[in-house]
Amino acid sequence: MKKKSPFLKILGSIVLLGIGVFIGKSFFGQDNVETVPIPSTIKYRNIGLKNDTTQVASNREFTGKIIEVRKGSSIQDAVKEANPGDLIRVYPGTYSENVYIDKDDISLQGVVIKGEWPTLDGKKEINDAFLYSGNGILIENFKIINYKGNGIMGQAGNNFIIRNNWIIDTGVYGIFPQYGKNGLVEHNVLSKIADAAIYIGMCDNVDVRHNEVFDNVAGIEIENSRHCLVENNYAHNNTGGLLAFVTPGLPIKTTFDVILRNNFVVNNNHENFGAPGSTVSGIPSGTGILIMAADDVIVENNIITGNNNTGITIVDLATGAPKANDPNSEGNPDRVVILDNIMFNNGNDPTGEIKAIMLTQMDTKGPDIFAYGGGTGSTIRDKNKFRTFGLDGYGVAQITDTEDIATMMTPSPVPPRSVSKEELGELTYYGVCAGCHAFGTRLIGPPTEILQAIHHDNPQGIVDYITAPKNLREDYPEMPPQNYLSEEAKMAVAEYILALKH
Amino acid sequence: MIKSKVILKAILPVVILGILALAFFAGQRPSSYYPVPLLKSSCPPGFKLNENNECIAKNLYSQYPTTNKAGVGGLKSALPEIRDGFSPQEIDLGRYLFFDPVLSADQTVSCASCHDPNKGLSDGLAVSRGIDNNKLKRAAPSLYNVGYLKKLFWDGRASTLEEQMLEPLFSEIEMGNTPENLLRTINDIENYKKLFAEAYPNRLKDEPILLKEITNAIAAFQSSLVSLNSKYDQYAHGYDGALNKNEIEGLNIFRSFVARCAECHTPPLFTNQQFAVIGTPEPDGLPIDPGAEIPFNDKSLRGAFKVPSLRNIAQTAPYMHSGRFKTLRETVQFYTDGRGHAAPDGENLLIHWHIWEPNLTDYELDRLVDFLKTLTDESFKPKVPEVLPSGLHISS
CATH class of the missing domain: 2.160.20.10 (Single-stranded right-handed beta-helix, Pectin lyase-like)
Structure with a gap:
């Protein structure tokens, strides 16, 4: 093999480099952009947040212990x-x-x-x-x-x-x-x-x-x-x-x-x-x-x-x-x-x-x-x-700054719960009680109308019973305690059951 | 003589009555008639009947605000949207159909054969068995809370229950039926004619039962299968005493970012309904199941399966898409044995980023199992019909 002269090598690499630059610029290059003479928009240094206080997270008055x-x-x-x-x-x-x-x-x-x-x-x-x-x-x-x-x-x-x-x-x-x-x-x-x-x-x-x-x-x-x-x-x-x-x-x-x-x-x-x-x-x-x-x-x-x-x-x-x-x-x-x-x-x-x-x-x-x-x-x-x-x-850009956006947090806390007492009673009745109780038919427990007859006008009676059931009827299995329900849910469902029409 | 007259007098009314009765009953076709109760007019538990005769889902999770449509979050998060609004009659008709082996070609396999209420609405098998004891490819998933799911089958190839059930019904190795034979069979059963007329009151009197009515009724029943009253749920709704110390430790491991279970098995449904490649081993001698790669025609989903819900998981061993793991303990062990450790040789699976090496201790794995067992709730388990409209016997 005859040795190539170093001059040719250098020439060759320069040509290759030139081609590389040309290809690079034509495929990835970008046009020059005119400078836009816009004044700086830094018109504020910081944005204070008034709702950031030492009170508990939901911004309510502290009443707890x-x-x-x-x-x-x-x-x-x-x-x-x-x-x-x-x-x-x-x-x-x-x-x-x-x-x-x-x-x-x-x-x-x-x-x-x-x-x-x-x-x-x-x-x-x-x-x-x-x-x-x-x-x-x-x-x-x-x-x-x-x-x-x-x-x-x-x-x-x-x-x-x-x-x-x-x-x-x-x-x-x-x-x-x-x-x-x-x-x-x-x-x-x-x-x-x-x-x-x-x-x-x-x-x-x-x-x-x-x-x-x-x-x-x-x-x-x-x-x-x-x-x-x-x-x-x-x-x-x-x-x-x-x-x-x-x-x-x-x-x-x-x-x-x-x-x-x-x-x-x-x-x-x-x-x-x-x-x-x-x-x-x-x-x-x-x-x-x-x-x-x-x-x-x-x-x-x-x-x-x-x-x-x-x-x-x-x-x-x-x-x-x-x-x-x-x-x-x-x-x-x-x-x-x-x-x-x-x-x-x-x-x-x-x-x-x-x-x-x-x-x-x-x-x-x-x-x-x-x-x-x-x-x-x-x-x-x-x-x-x-x-x-x-x-x-x-x-x-169509805007110059975001000065008017002080925070992304919501103006008031996300409300914790969106159901009324009656709705809570309904959700509890159908979501929990309905596995054993229904109107007009015997499932596992007594029909709902019998519960109404027993506890007529006395929701607290239902609350007491479901918290600590006493087996009153030989022909029905003992009810498991529903003490996992919140006091609020127990009363809500008791009132709901008594008000049910069918 | 006198005596025989008396006897004659006594016999005469009986004979007349007999003739009358004969004349009366002769009018009826001596078809295979079994006394089936009328369809229920009340909703199954977990649903409230509204003024349009629709059953609307009601449960304690409805009290939480919906902050995202996916229905994912923490303890007190709203569920995703459920398919509800079916009538009590559609649901009850669906229940009969679900348990009736008349739906299969040889009248031996019902939906409940693989989704048995006494086995967590699954079948306790590694992979299910179809007609003629055919071995199927994958495990039967539990149907609890299926009304909340947006994709069905392990590989997500169906988007509605109606679409989904066509496969087992008409697969040669599952229920082996054909649409023509199914419709012919159902339309020949007086009881079903009567029940469909009741469930679909707007149809014309002598119109034959349609396939879409069959699938609609079964979908109605399946959507009514809810399980949201486990010990875990009691804890989630605020009752600290519902879980014991070990179970709470398990919950904390479950939702920790070390084990990361809750990242995909996200409460309240214990699935985020996404697809994940986790690289579980297949049973010995079986090739890799490509999973969602096939229906989505996407190589990156090779070996991916839909994240299953974990509700009632303790009732539905064995685990994973082909039932490779016999116990929950074996299953949780898989997740700590290293990323891709069991993936088949020669497969370059895109293992999900949450599969890593959490180095969970034996103690932690035991607590995870303790927690998983708190997701059991079968208080709304559906009632198996005592009699089937076809007259066949329940075969599960």
Whole structure:
């Protein structure tokens, strides 16, 4: 084999490079955009919220009793003792327990004394620190460490307030309200969480404000939730800082109406330590803000710097989570609005696909804003200010700010119950009693008209009987006590039975 | 003579009566008539009759506000929408049909053969048996709360009960019937003619019974099968004493994000009605069941099945789509043995992200089983008819 001359080699590579640049520019290049001389819109510094008070979560006057928990005793015992409206105050000390709250309107308040916090320590043995399902739950001033699952997890509780908590390494999530409507998550400090530090999952009307999240895989995640405000948070050194996205395969299918405003999203370059298979395990390190398949997301007045992959990534599900498939999840991010933001020093060390795509642009850096895949109607206020990729289709934003949106929380608490006494009686009669009692026919117990005859005009008689039945009739089996029904439901059903006509 | 006259006098009325009776009964066809009670005019438990003769679902979950249509959440969350509004007569007619083996080709298999009220509305088998003892592919799911489900079959290939039941009715290996034979059979039974006329009063008098009336009636009955009064439910509605310490520990493990059971088996129905690939093993020697991949023509759903409800789960062993696990304990163990540990070799399944390695202890697994047993409630168990309109015997 004859050796090629070095000159030819160099020439050849220059030609190849030239072709590469030409192809790159023609397929991925973008047109220059005129600078729009718009004055800055920063006309306010912060937005105060008057309804954010120290009262219990539902903003009612405090009328309950105060239960104190001191070192050596159990928070769960206090929850057992508490009635709706009560306040549980927990003094400094270490509490290694799983506290579950299946009651409404319970407030749990840590008392910090001279820097000593009431601390829930899961010792990497206990699953969760707080689990709640009740409405109107307040959890504040706790230090929570070393749990395996969650720091604070809510399932379907509405009107929640979670604030001033200091949460370190509590497993998968730090603060995770799920299926809740109307909530506030603020002034929490969270670190070393293997998935999202703050995860708003399948919720509506939640404000996430003034939190510091760092050294986590995901800082703050708004997932399959609507009407959320993420404001004034400091997200640094996570794998990804702020996330708004749709995860396919969940029963609630959409994320829309999310404002990411006035946050610091800085140096989110932590290596990804998410569990294999989890959605966040696919987030590239160096992601400032990620918007995936979420609609109507507004990104406003954030400081987004030092994120080594991209400042803002906007992708569809096909790009961001290509394995997942759910015909009922619409996968395009539509109508994203990017307003004024401070962005520099992003993309210093891009990885994976973004690195490959940027190389086609003859650029070794990742962009401030990267958009890829489907989606329509997205806009940006001043595209020319940033280093961008894939924003060709973005028009000029039709709004300048969101100043008139002070909160996404509902104007008043979600009402706890929507049934009258008569309805409760009806639901109890048909939902429980009807298995054994019916009008005009013998099922397992006596027919309803016989109950009416026995307890004529005396609902309390029925209440007493169903609470502690005495077998009065040889020809019928003994009735099991219905003492699990609330006093309210017992009286309601007693009155309902006596009023029944047929 | 006198004596015989007396006897004659005595016999005469008897003879006359006999002749009269003969004349009277001769007018009726000596067809296979069995006395079947008329259809019920009251709703089954859990339903209230409204002024339009419709049974409307009523239960304690109706007292909670609906914050999402999927009917998922925590303890005090509203259920998804149920199929209700059937008349008491449709429901009761459906009950007769459900238990009647006359629906099958050889008149040996009824719906209740695989959905037996005494076996949690399932059949206690790993995979069900059809006509001629044919072995089927999958386990029979319990029918409790089926009226709340938006997708039916393990692989979700049907969207309504009416659509669903056509398969077992007319599958060669399940009930083995044909639409023509089924309609011919039913239309030949006087009792059913009478009962259908009662349940569908707007139909023309001599119009034959239609297939859609049969499926509508069975769907009406199936939708009435509710189970919402378990010990768990008592706890959910606010009675702390309903669950003991072990059971509450189990509940907390169940809903924790370590075990993550409640993420897919979401209360109050204990299913989020989604599809998930969890990678359970098939019984020995059987190839992988592709599950939802087939009806949805989607490779990412290979090995995916509909998340089943866990209500009355303690009554419906064995578990999983092909009954691979005999006990609840074995079943919960599967979830802690590692992501994809039992997936067949050579399959690159997209295992659901909630399947991971929670490292649950034996103690925790035992508590999970304790909790699962609190989901039992058969207080509204349907009554097996004493007599069937076809005259056949209940065969379950």
